[in-house]
Amino acid sequence: MxxxxxxxxxxxxxxxxxxxxxxxxxxxxxxxxxxxxxxxxxxxxxxxxxxxxxxxxxxxxxxxxxxxxxxxxxxxxxxxxxxxxxxxxxxxxxxxxxxxxxxxxxxxxxxxxxxxxxxxxxxxxxxxxxxxxxxxxxxxxxxxxxxxxxxxxxxxxxxxxxxxxxxxxxxxxxxxxxxxxxxxxxxxxxxxxxxxxxxxxxxxLADRLRQAHEASHAATRELEFRANHDPLTRLFNRDGFAEVARWRLEAAQEHEQCLLMLDLDGFKAINDMFGHGVGDRVLQDVGAWLGRELAPLGAVVGRWGGDEFVVLYDTSTAALSPEDVARLLTQRVAQASALEGGQLGLSVGLCVGRGLCVTDMLAFADEALYSAKRSGGDGFRFFDHGLQQALVVRRDVERDLGLGLDTGGIVLWYQPIFTAGGQLHSFEALLRWLHPRHGWVSPEQVVHAAAATGRARRLLAHVLTQVCEAARRLDAAGLAHLPLAVNVSPREMAHLEVDELVLETLRAHAVSPHRLQIEITEEVALNAENTHGKLARLAAAGVAISIDDFGVGYSSLASLRGEHVRQVKIDRSFISGLDGSRDNQLLVRTILQMARSLGIDAVAEGVERAEELMTLRTLECPLVQGYHLRRPAPLEEIIQQP
Structure with missing residues (x-):
């Protein structure tokens, strides 16, 4: 130089x-x-x-x-x-x-x-x-x-x-x-x-300082981008979306805003069948597709987590109504990805309003999405007064769950299972909670609240303890031969050490593992990667495994391959109106024959009419359960009226 x-x-x-x-x-x-x-x-x-x-x-x-x-x-x-x-x-x-x-x-x-x-x-x-x-x-x-x-x-x-x-x-x-x-x-x-x-x-030196300054700025920008964006889809992440949405809502409080929560239907099947690599590319394609489709609306798009996305736009400047946007997205989502995209569906929850904060809009849209998923998915639902009441109930249930566990407000009722001849065979334990403000809370709401508040393990331990106490009371009443069944949700089975918790509780109360049945869904039975070892340890100890709601999953036969399955419970949708449906009779007969060939018990649940019971006896169904036979009741009533 x-x-x-x-x-x-x-x-x-x-x-x-x-x-x-x-x-x-x-x-x-x-x-x-x-x-x-x-x-x-x-x-x-x-x-x-x-x-x-x-x-x-x-x-x-x-x-x-x-x-x-x-x-x-x-x-x-x-x-x-x-x-x-x-x-x-x-x-x-x-x-x-x-x-x-x-x-x-x-x-x-x-x-x-x-x-x-x-x-x-x-x-x-x-x-x-x-x-x-x-x-x-x-x-x-x-x-x-x-x-x-x-x-x-x-x-x-x-x-x-x-x-x-x-x-x-x-x-x-x-x-x-x-x-x-x-x-x-x-x-x-x-x-x-x-x-x-x-x-x-x-x-x-000046060039190096300039380069270092530029590199520092670039690194700062990259860190800011990573802090606020999802690395897979390059969309806003939760924090980034919440920040931008908060700024937009504060800047346009007089304008009507629409927030959409989106959940991909069928994405889990793609992940299971084609692997996480394909699943990640599908998510990338969907993120890019959402950006293109919603660009004319000036929308903010983010990935909320997993296969969920979130969108916010100003309806006062948009050519499409919220309903049209939701309908367009649900109709076109199959075109989002060339990688098995035809299997995709979309559930959408919408919250429309003005002057709302981002926290409330997210909660309301999430509640609407949850309702759309419960309705079968592949559709959309607006947050309305009915959902607002449901949200109030859910929040109160989540808030008061700990108190319900502490005070014994959450109890178990038991519904008997009978043989075809009318003899008492076993009991199914069912959650019951009389909430001080909202009355009876469904078991699904209790389980969901426990998962949302981090009390899932405590709830399961509470249920197992009550079941063990019920077993000892049945022993004292001369019903020592009757097993008791406990429902375990897919989330509990996947995320909790269910096998250790069950066996420890049984040992602590000196209850034989043969007295306990664990009821799981077909989804749990098929998820061998996360659950096979737990189920195998329980079965080896003597705990019976039962497949609940059998027949409604997409791989019912595959769920029976595990050597630890000892019982299937035929879903109530096949039992309702069985006496007048030849198709359902054929399906139930097939399930019963398959169960006999595999040497496992079959239970028909949801028997609510005498005609259904008579048809099941004609089909030689060995075990039955339902309101026609006996409604769930506290253990004291069951013992008094065996």
Whole structure:
């Protein structure tokens, strides 16, 4: 970089010196004319002009810069000098400086070797132009030295040859002058190099600081992006969406806003069948598709988590109504991804209103989404007064669940299961909670509240403890042979150490594992990765495993492959109206035959009419359960009326 600075400075000094050189050449030519040496002066001036033109041309030649790849400089369109570096061009400039100095050394021919009357003029011109050369050529000492040396040596030599003390002393002064100029040129070059080095170091340092500053800003922007965006879909994450939505809602409180919660139907099946890699790409496709579809609305789109997405837009500036947007999304979601996208459906929950905070809108839309999912999915539901009441109930249930567990408000009722002959076979334990404000709360609501509040393990432990106490009371009542069944939800089975908790509770209450049945859904039975080991340990200890709601899953037969399954409970949808449905009778008969061939029990649940019971007996169903036979009741009532 220092040589590059020298090259730039040398070229600037040469370009500045050439006009002065030309003026002095013209003055010397005029003096030659006055001394009757016009022809010789013209030849000398022509030679000087040729050298000056050459120097001017060389100053305009391109050269390869430091750190510039040679391959770039040697492009087919480049001239040969374009491939040369700075050092080569500096040497060429120095050589032309020597040529110019030799031309000025020939001035002696114009003044008879400095003996003519014009000698003083020529001495003044030569000494002046050499001093100017050193003054201008501070960057690269070789150029002015190559110029001044032949010119001043010519002067000193001529003076020595002319003889005489005064001329000899003048020649000595010329030598001293030459040495001083050479020393000055070298000192100037050294100072220039130091300054250039400091400048380049400062430039490099400034560049590095700028690059570090830019890198810091880029890293900060990337961290901010990662903090507020989902890495898979590049959409806003929960925090990012909530922040942007909060800002939008505060800025447009007078405008009606619509918030949509979206849940992909069928995504779990894609993940299970094709793997998480395909599932991730489907989520990426859906995220990009949502961005394209909702761009005209100016919507904010985010990934809420898993296969859930969230959208917020201003209805006052949108061409489509919230209902039209929801319908469009549910109808077109199958086009979102070419990767098994045809299997996708979409459930949508909508909250529309003005002046609401983002927290409430999210809660309301989530409640509407939950309702849409309960209705079968692949549709949409608006948050309305009915859902608002349901949300109030859910929030109160979640808030009061801990108190219900502490005070014993959450209890178990038991529904008997009978043999075809009417004998008592076993009991199913069912959650019951009489909420102080909302009355009876369904078991599904209790389980959901426990999962939402982190009390799922405590609830299951509470249920198991009550079942063990019920077993001991049944023993005291002479019903020691009757097992008790407990429902375990898919979430509990997946996320809790159910096997350890069950076996520890049984040991703590000295209850035999053979007295307990665990009822699971087909979904749990099929999720071998998370549940097989737990079910196997329970079965090995003597706990019976029962498949609840059998027949409604998408892989009913596959759920029976596990060696630990001891019972299936035929879903009530097949039992309702069984006496009048030949199709349902055929399905139930098939399930019963399959159960007999596998050596497992079959229970028909949901028997509510005598005609259904008679049909089941005709089909030789071994076990039955339902309101027609006995409603759920506290254990005391069951014992009193066996």
């Amino acid at each position: 220092v040589q590059h600075d020298q090259m730039v400075s040398v070229r600037q000094s040469v370009r500045a010196a050439i006009p002065i050189n030309a003026v002095l050449t013209l003055a010397a030519l005029l003096m030659a004319y006055s001394g009757d040496k016009l022809a010789l002066g013209l030849l000398w001036a022509l030679l000087s002009a040729l050298v000056n033109v050459s120097r001017a041309v060389v100053c305009r030649l391109p050269y390869r810069r430091p750190h510039e790849p040679a391959s770039d400089a040697a492009a087919p369109s480049a001239r040969w000098w374009r491939t040369r570096g700075v050092h080569w061009h500096l040497r060429l400039t120095s050589l032309l400086g020597l040529c110019s100095g030799l031309v000025w050394a020939l001035v002696a021919l114009l003044c008879d070797a400095y003996t003519s009357p014009q000698t003083l003029f020529y001495l003044t011109v030569v000494c002046g132009i050499t001093a100017g050369s050193v003054t201008y050529g501070i960057a690269y000492a070789r150029v002015p030295i190559m110029f001044i040396t032949p010119a001043l040596l010519s002067v000193a030599g001529c003076l020595l040859v002319a003889g005489g003390f005064d001329r000899q002393m003048l020649a000595v002064m010329v030598f001293v002058y030459l040495a001083a100029l050479i020393r000055s040129a070298m000192q100037s070059e050294a100072a220039f190099k130091r300054g250039s080095l400091l400048k380049n170091e400062a430039t490099v």
